[in-house]
Amino acid sequence: MRLNELAPEKGQRKNRKRVGRGVASGSGKTAGRGNKGQNCRSGGGVRPGYEGGQMPIHRRLPKRGFKNPFKKVFSIVNVQDLNRFEADSIIDEVAFIKSGLVKGDRDGIKILGKGDVQIPVTVRINKVSESARQKIEAAGGKIEVI
Secondary structure, eight states, X not given: OOGGGOOOOTTSOOOOOOOSSOGGGSSOTTTTSOSSSGGGSTTOSOOTXXXXXXXXXXXXXXXXXXXXXXXXXXXXEEGGGGGGSOTTOEXXXXXHHHHTSSOTTSSEEEEEOOXXXXXXXXXXXXXXXXXXXXXXHHTTOEEEEO
């Protein structure tokens, strides 16, 4: 068997419908869109979720829970990710963004203790877990909480 002999099984592939190719084709003239109205026009149709003026489902269903508008969302960096920086360097939010570890769209950065750090670094950061603090200090580094 060769690559040029491979083919899908009979009935697996269906030819696409070519609309607007003459009256005899069965879907000519209006191309299966019907006569007149919003859906027959090019670019026509209603927006997603629109139910023809009926109260939409996202407004019919009750809302549940509580969304805290003041919630702080932190970007997460693990201790093992600090190994990509040079020894004895000072790492702050700008350094994390430049290295591509975090994006600048969150309320701050938190370091968690997954993995190990082999180099001594000084980290200026918003939050740090206790296990991450111990690992960084054991490697000879320092933590400065902003």
